[in-house]
Structures are given as C-alpha cells and as structure tokens.
Amino acid sequence: MNFDLTEEQKMIKKLMRDFAENEVAPGAEQRDRDKQFPHEVYKKMAQLQLMGLPFPEEYGGGGADTISFAIAVEELSRVCASTGIGYSAHISLGGAPLYLFGTEEQKRTYLTPLCLGESLGAFGLTEPDAGSDAGGTKTRAHKLENGEWEINGSKTFITNASYAKFLALTAISAEEGGKKEITAFICPTDTTGFTVKDSYHKMGLHSSNTTELVLEGVRIPPENILGRRGYGFKQFLITLDGGRIGIGAMAVGIAQGAYEAALRYAQERTQFGQSISKFQAIQHKLADMALEIEVARNMVYKAAWLKDQNRAFTKEASMCKLFASEVANRVCDQAVQIHGGWGYIHDFHVERFYRDAKLTEIGEGTSEIQRNIIAREIGC
Numbered sequence: 001m002n003f004d005l006t007e008e009q010k011m012i013k014k015l016m017r018d019f020a021e022n023e024v025a026p027g028a029e030q031r032d033r034d035k036q037f038p039h040e041v042y043k044k045m046a047q048l049q050l051m052g053l054p055f056p057e058e059y060g061g062g063g064a065d066t067i068s069f070a071i072a073v074e075e076l077s078r079v080c081a082s083t084g085i086g087y088s089a090h091i092s093l094g095g096a097p098l099y100l101f102g103t104e105e106q107k108r109t110y111l112t113p114l115c116l117g118e119s120l121g122a123f124g125l126t127e128p129d130a131g132s133d134a135g136g137t138k139t140r141a142h143k144l145e146n147g148e149w150e151i152n153g154s155k156t157f158i159t160n161a162s163y164a165k166f167l168a169l170t171a172i173s174a175e176e177g178g179k180k181e182i183t184a185f186i187c188p189t190d191t192t193g194f195t196v197k198d199s200y201h202k203m204g205l206h207s208s209n210t211t212e213l214v215l216e217g218v219r220i221p222p223e224n225i226l227g228r229r230g231y232g233f234k235q236f237l238i239t240l241d242g243g244r245i246g247i248g249a250m251a252v253g254i255a256q257g258a259y260e261a262a263l264r265y266a267q268e269r270t271q272f273g274q275s276i277s278k279f280q281a282i283q284h285k286l287a288d289m290a291l292e293i294e295v296a297r298n299m300v301y302k303a304a305w306l307k308d309q310n311r312a313f314t315k316e317a318s319m320c321k322l323f324a325s326e327v328a329n330r331v332c333d334q335a336v337q338i339h340g341g342w343g344y345i346h347d348f349h350v351e352r353f354y355r356d357a358k359l360t361e362i363g364e365g366t367s368e369i370q371r372n373i374i375a376r377e378i379g380c
Contacts, residue, residue, distance in 0.1 A: 003301045005067075012053075012068045016075035019048070025079035031207035032352055037163070038083045038207055042117060045087070052115025054091060055099055059107055060115035066242070066304035070249035074297070077253025078260075081356035082207040084253055085363075088246030089159040090114065094121010097168050097184065097239045101227035110166055110186060124155040124169025124187075124213055125236050131157075132369050135233060137182055139215065141171035149173070149185065149220045155213040157363075161196045162209045164189055169213070170232045184232035186224040193218040204355030241314050242307065243364045244321035248300040251324035251360040252293060258328075258335035258353040259289045265339055265348075276338075285338060289331045296324035315377035322370035325360035332357045 005013065024041055031038060045051055054069045055061030062068075069091060077084030098111040114121045130136035139153025151171050161167060166188045173183035189196060195214040202210060227235050263286055266277035276282050299320035306313035332354040336343035343350050361367050 003067075003298060003305070005071075008064065009068050009071060012064065013071045013075065015048070016050075016072045019045070020075045020079045024076060024083050028080035028083075028207075029346075029349070029352070031080070031082065033206075033346070035206045037209055038080070038086070039163075041083055042086070042090075042120065046117025051090065051117040052095065052111075055095060055111065055115050059099075059111045060113075062115075065308045066245060067301055067308065070245055070300050070304045073246050073249035074253035074256065074300075077250040078257040080207070081250060081254050081353070081359075082205045084250045085205060085247075085359070086120070086160055086208050088243070088250055089123065090121040092243040092246040093123035093239060094160065094164065094167065096242050097123065097226060097235060098186075100238065101184070101231075101235050102186075105223075106186065106226065113165070119165035120160040120163040122158055122160040122164040122167040123236075123239070124158055124161075124167055125240075126155060126157050128154060128156050132366055134236070135180070135182075137170055137172055137180065137233075139169070139171040141173045141183060141185060141220075143173070144219075147222045149222065149225075151185065151187070151215045151218040151220060153215050155215075157200075158211045158213055160209050161189065161211040161213060162198050168226050170236055173229060173232075181230040182233040183229045184226040184235055185220050186226050187215075187218060187220055191218050191220070203358060204352070205359055240364060241317045244317040244370075245300060245303050245307065245313075247360055247364045248296070248303065248317075248320040248324040251321070251328035251357065252297045252300055254353050254357045254360070255289070255293045255296065255324070255328040255331040258332045258350050258357075259286070259293060261349050261353070262286065262289070262335035262338040265342075282338060285334045289334055292327040293331065296320070296327045299323055315374055318365070318370040318373040318377070321360075321364060322367055322374070325357075325367065328357040328360055329354075 049062055052061030053064045057063045073084050073088045095114045113119045141149045141151045143149055168184050168186050170182050170184050172180050174181040193216040197212040200210050266282050269276045303313050303316035303320045306316055335350040336354055339350055342348050
C-alpha cells in the first residue's frame with residue numbers, strides 16, 4: 001500500500017517538525033537529566049490546537065485523522081520520546097475512550113477540556129497483579145444504596161495521572177461464579193480517597209509522568225459510568241488497539257531520531273584518514289536502519305488508515321506496534337555502536353533514545369502479547 005500524504009497531513013507534518021525542532025528538542029536533554037515534565041511544551045501545543053488533534057471540532061478538537069495523529073507522535077518522539085508518549089497517552093488512552101463510549105454530556109464535560117489542553121488525558125487499566133493479564137483486575141466497585149459507587153483498589157504504570165483532572169479506569173462491578181463483570185468509571189482525581197503517587201525510578205522516559213493510583217473509598221456518581229455497565233473490559237481492549245498505533249508511531253520516531261544522529265556522526269567522524277561513513281560496515285548498518293524504519297512507518301500508517309476507514313485493524317495495530325518497537329531497539333543499538341564510546345555518554349542523544357526505546361516493547365501490551373494477538377487474528 002503506497003501512502004501519499006494528503007495536503008493536510010503534509011501541513012501537519014511540517015508544523016510538527018518545526019515545533020519539535022524549535023520547541024521540544026532544545027530542552028530535551030536537560031529535562032531528561034532533571035526528570036522535568038514538559039509543562040510548557042504541552043501548553044504551547046494547546047495554543048496550536050494540537051491537544052485534541054483527531055477529535056471533532058465540536059469538542060474543541062482539530063478534526064484530523066489517525067494518520068495525522070501518528071505523524072504528530074512520531075515527530076515529537078524523534079526529538080523527545082517522553083513528550084511523545086505523554087501526548088500519545090493523552091489522545092489515545094485519555095481522550096479516545098471518552099469519545100468512543102461517552103455520552104454526549106460526558107464528551108462535553110470531559111473530552112472538551114482534554115482537547116483544549118486544560119487537563120491531560122490518562123487511563124487506568126494496569127494493576128500490580130494485572131499487567132499482560134488485564135482481565136485479572138482486582139480493583140472493585142461496590143454499588144451503594146444511594147446509587148453511588150465506592151471504588152477500592154490500585155493501578156500502576158499510569159501515564160500523565162499527576163496532571164490529569166480526571167481519568168477513566170476499570171473496576172469489578174460484580175462477580176458471580178468466578179466470572180467478573182468489569183465496568184469503566186470516570187474518576188475526578190481530586191475525589192476524596194483518590195491518591196496519585198509519582199515515585200518510580202525508571203530506566204528511561206525520565207521526563208514523562210508515570211504513576212501509581214490508590215483508591216480508598218472513592219465515591220463516584222452513577223452518571224460517571226463510561227459506556228455500558230459490564231462492558232468496561234471490552235471498551236478498554238478497543239481503546240488499546242488505537243493506543244498501539246500511538247506506540248508504533250512513537251517507536252518510529254525514536255528510531256528516526258537515533259538513525260539521523262548516527263548518520264550525522266558517521267559523516268563527521270574520521271578514522272584511518274576518512275569519514276567512517278565511507279566504510280562498508282557502517283554503510284550497511286545505516287542502510288538496514290533506513291530500510292527498517294521505512295517499513296515500520298508504513299505499517300503504522302496502514303493501521304491508522306484502516307482505523308480511519310472504520311475497518312478492522314486489531315491485527316495491523318499489533319503488527320505495527322510489535323515491528324516498530326523491535327525496529328526501534330535494533331536501530332538504537334546500532335546507533336550507539338556507530339558512535340562507539342561516545343554513544344555510551346549522556347551528552348550524545350543516542351543513549352537517551354536507547355533507554356527510551358525499551359518501553360515501546362512493553363507498554364500497550366508486551367511483544368509476547370502482540371504475538372498472541374496476531375496469532376489469534378490469523379486463525380491459529
């Protein structure tokens with residue numbers, strides 16, 4: 001499938017490239033060192049009406065398509081994966097379930113402020129004992145006599161929650177004969193009993209926000225059920241399909257950034273009297289990197305295109321996420337190798353890209369889970 005970008009997509013690509021180069025890249029290394037969240041970056045993106053890019057204009061969105069969203073995530077991640085993952089989670093995990101399953105009132109109350117950048121989007125699914133086995137949720141919602149729901153439990157590895165005024169999360173709303181009924185609830189984060197903990201010491205993505213949620217007697221009104229009672233798990237699986245396109249795009253961006261850095265270094269570095277880019281061993285590394293990135297990008301675009309056409313894209317989303325994430329790790333490994341000893345030093349961007357890339361093989365479903373999904377989709 002040949003993807004010729006539309007004029008609108010080309011415009012978004014140019015806008016995001018310029019924004020990434022001028023507003024995101026200059027502070028990326030320092031933010032990584034200081035573990036500083038990119039507040040100002042997202043504030044400027046809100047001013048450019050980018051925080052609701054793929055959502056309808058009636059909710060404050062940009063009315064763009066999923067390919068445009070993928071382009072935006074890639075361009076951000078090309079210079080700062082921490083910014084890229086925060087933006088991807090804001091759209092695909094924070095906003096998407098509200099748009100797909102929310103009532104009209106819920107969309108106007110919760111989706112609109114996300115699109116306007118008044119709050120960041122977050123999504124509560126993973127738990128300490130329910131990662132790849134997301135159905136192993138232990139967080140519970142008990143219906144009270146006054147119709148409210150009381151939620152108790154915890155969530156882990158949640159992106160953006162420290163900067164979210166509300167988020168959707170799953171909880172067991174009933175259980176009978178070992179079968180769980182899982183429902184999604186919209187929870188304001190300032191509700192009594194709701195605690196957000198930002199205490200993880202991570203391998204990479206240092207300037208992104210990764211948190212634990214603790215819910216102790218959190219009271220939620222019945223109108224805050226997202227979608228239908230008992231359909232929360234199915235809703236979140238649908239949400240994850242879209243989220244995998246975002247992680248695929250993030251992986252492509254990381255790979256592109258590492259490749260560009262390695263190419264520049266190879267052209268500038270001299271050994272044995274000539275640029276190391278003249279050595280066939282280096283040329284082959286760079287050629288393989290360029291090849292794999294191009295294939296990964298087209299796989300991401302295909303999944304995004306299928307989503308925009310309202311066609312099934314579960315298989316393609318898992319394929320693009322799996323392939324792109326593994327490409328990102330291979331490309332970053334070779335980028336460090338091309339840099340030699342300097343690639344191991346913090347002052348060169350490739351070591352940051354390398355640390356950041358690993359998460360793409362884990363988040364939104366591990367590589368092992370993606371292979372399970374693909375096997376199921378092809379009829380195994």
